[in-house]
Amino acid sequence: MKKGLFIVFEGGEGTGKTTAIDSIYNWIIDNNLNCIKTREPGGITISEQIRQVVLSKENKAMDARTEALLYAAARRQHLVEKVIPALEEGAIVLCDRFVDSSLAYQGHARDLGIEEIMSINKFAIGEYMPDISVLFDLDPQIGLERISNNDCREINRLDLEKLDFHQRVREGYNIIFENNKDRIVKIDASKSKESVIDQIKNILKPRIWTNIN
Ligand code: TMP
Numbered sequence: 328m329k330k331g332l333f334i335v336f337e338g339g340e341g342t343g344k345t346t347a348i349d350s351i352y353n354w355i356i357d358n359n360l361n362c363i364k365t366r367e368p369g370g371i372t373i374s375e376q377i378r379q380v381v382l383s384k385e386n387k388a389m390d391a392r393t394e395a396l397l398y399a400a401a402r403r404q405h406l407v408e409k410v411i412p413a414l415e416e417g418a419i420v421l422c423d424r425f426v427d428s429s430l431a432y433q434g435h436a437r438d439l440g441i442e443e444i445m446s447i448n449k450f451a452i453g454e455y456m457p458d459i460s461v462l463f464d465l466d467p468q469i470g471l472e473r474i475s476n477n478d479c480r481e482i483n484r485l486d487l488e489k490l491d492f493h494q495r496v497r498e499g500y501n502i503i504f505e506n507n508k509d510r511i512v513k514i515d516a517s518k519s520k521e522s523v524i525d526q527i528k529n530i531l532k533p534r535i536w537t538n539i540n
Contacts, residue, residue, distance in 0.1 A: 331415070332458050333455075337428060338500065339496050340493060341465070341469070343465075348423055355419055361417060361418040363420055367405060368401035370422075377400060384483065389484075394437070395429060403451040431497075436498075441503070459531070461511075461530065463523075465516040467496070468490060
């Protein structure tokens with residue numbers, strides 16, 4: 328039975344999710360709570376292997392449906408092997424991306440259909456959905472500039488898509504947000520790192536302390 332809290336961070340490229348997750352993780356740990364941080368696609372060996380395949384710049388021939396299925400397969404393995412056991416132990420799970428990424432990237436930007444992508448993902452995740460999703464909203468032009476200036480981040484197959492694709496990803500996320508306001512909170516990722524982290528802490532505080540105490 329699920330006892331923990333499943334918190335997911337979503338958004339386009341260069342929106343600052345990964346840096347923010349590190350700060351939020353440290354903040355939660357400093358408060359002596361049980362917390363793990365993880366990512367999709369990846370987080371455990373099998374899903375990291377799938378990540379290599381799906382994001383390799385060599386795999387130019389990859390079909391959009393194959394891509395969608397690989398993300399769903401990586402998600403399934405990560406969920407059963409890492410996320411569910413941690414939640415059952417009562418941990419707070421901070422996850423960099425989950426099903427909304429597939430809905431925005433494959434469903435909307437790749438034009439496979441948000442509903443269709445949700446249906447293949449239902450097979451992978453069953454009823455497991457995040458308790459709260461934090462959506463980092465940012466003009467993709469700014470996001471792509473940020474990643475091109477970040478020497479530590481390797482450029483992957485999806486980063487190489489044209490600006491128009493990334494604009495469609497943002498549009499996709501906003502459609503999903505409009506239909507799921509009970510679960511998704513949108514933040515303005517163009518603000519300073521400190522302000523973004525403060526915004527997230529204020530959103531998470533009541534959820535974390537109500538859930539855990
Ligand atoms: P990131 O972990 O560096 O954000 O890279 C993951 C990439 O994979 C990013 O471009 C978003 C993309 N992605 C999808 O297209 N669909 C998905 O379901 C997931 C989890 C990621």
